[in-house]
Amino acid sequence: MIQLSRTQIEALVTVDSEMAEAVRDAYRAISDGRANLPPVGHLGFPAAHGDCHIKFGHIAGDEVFAVKIASGFYDNPAKGLPSSTGVVLVFSALTGQMQALLADEGYLTDLRTGLGGAVASLALCRPDARRFLIVGSGTQGYWLARSLRHLAPAADIAIWGRNPDRVAALVARLEGVTIAPDLETACRGADVIVTATPANAPLVRADWVRPGCHITAIGADSPGKQELETALVVRAQLRVADSLSQSLDHGEFAHARAAGLIGPGDCAELGAILSGRAAGRRSPDDITIADLTGVATQDIAMARSVLSRAKGTAQ
């Protein structure tokens, strides 16, 4: 059995074009019907302000399947522990034998989420998009900036966050990324906005967004979370989700759906657009929105890449 620590995994996989392609294929697998993704398991620990999600699945033809056990315990920082952690287990899809324990402590989730945000944004924005705004200065802000820098080297990337000290510290860790002055001005000037916050109320207003803008919303992944004004979701000409069922149930699109303003027929799936089976952006003036709630095929793709690189074989 292969057993890898976070440090070992970081040395094997990071932001690169092969990993971005693995993430693209993970989205396609969902829309192509190649993915077997049972419902996500959930265990809550209200007394400890914690919860645990168990994501698992298999992509048809893969020799492995993966089970990711990820948790967030929000009192951990006071105990000197990170709030989020996780492990990914990899099993043979031919014999059921355990092949690897990836003690990545959430690294692979951060990496695939950042890559996924960049991949979705670049698939849907105008080809001439230049000004990219990242909203949020947490871990995801970092991985989004790294991923966008790699996949769109000419992009002009700015970061906005509520806490100026955190934004300054984050920008200092990144190359060629600037600090956005205020959110409204930054949104009004952006060709692409990527939101990655734990917001429970809309941050980005419908009238702050100019025609032709693309928005990728990453933060809303459970009931009650929301980053975009519902009117913005309704206003968009194209609404795209990594998983339509998740997005309409507990993602960014859930609010417009609950209000009866949109339905499944008003949305497309990212994988179908990436594989050319559904239309993406139709006009330079379209406002397009991608909502990413996170899907287990991305976790499978990450695990497969780690294993493949650990074994020193070609993917």
Next chain:
Amino acid sequence: MIQLSRTQIEALVTVDSEMAEAVRDAYRAISDGRANLPPVGHLGFPAAHGDCHIKFGHIAGDEVFAVKIASGFYDNPAKGLPSSTGVVLVFSALTGQMQALLADEGYLTDLRTGLGGAVASLALCRPDARRFLIVGSGTQGYWLARSLRHLAPAADIAIWGRNPDRVAALVARLEGVTIAPDLETACRGADVIVTATPANAPLVRADWVRPGCHITAIGADSPGKQELETALVVRAQLRVADSLSQSLDHGEFAHARAAGLIGPGDCAELGAILSGRAAGRRSPDDITIADLTGVATQDIAMARSVLSRAKGTAQ
């Protein structure tokens, strides 16, 4: 992180009175409302004749929770591998950190299932029950016999199986256990019958069972499996399940329910009987049946015991 192999786990926990009590408490936890048991996850691999079940849960007040990933790949024996395997992961319920990887290869499931069968049988049979019949000569036959021998030392235990060579080999591994001649005769003479087979059609007929007999059925744990004639389930004065919802959905009681012959109100839960909140056997002439489909609280109890003994602390 604690990491233990099957051999190390076997040296820590086996059939003993403390483990039997842990299993009893696991049943009580379900009926007391202390257990948080989300639906079992399932991944099928039809091309490889395999499937994987993910059981997870938490018992209120426990400092740990467990995730069990168990699979059966039925082409494995031809590859020189066991068909069943599994791992149990233990996490802190206070911080989410992974505490242990128990690579038990299914040993803990075998142990808790054997102990569970013995515990349920002894809780529901007549106090003067003496003649015990185990139907099935697989792994479960072994652990049931070991558990019954330990918890009911005066019992007269016989084993019946389709394959006389396998039965002879199994009996040779056990002390004080005999071979039952034929199934009908053995059933007619038994005070307690425990079935542990992968049967898809009834083995034990309603008119083979005498008044006062207790039957524990362990084999039926998925749709289509059946060990007892439906008329026997209907005839019983007391029907008990480890998990009523599982038993009526895909356990031994599912057939009588599907035929409209019994409903949830005609059954009791084992944990409620063990904690004294529901009545067990009422008369020496009652036929009683326990259907055990397996519950994650048993897995949690096993994992907790392993960890506690590994740490050398009292449970």
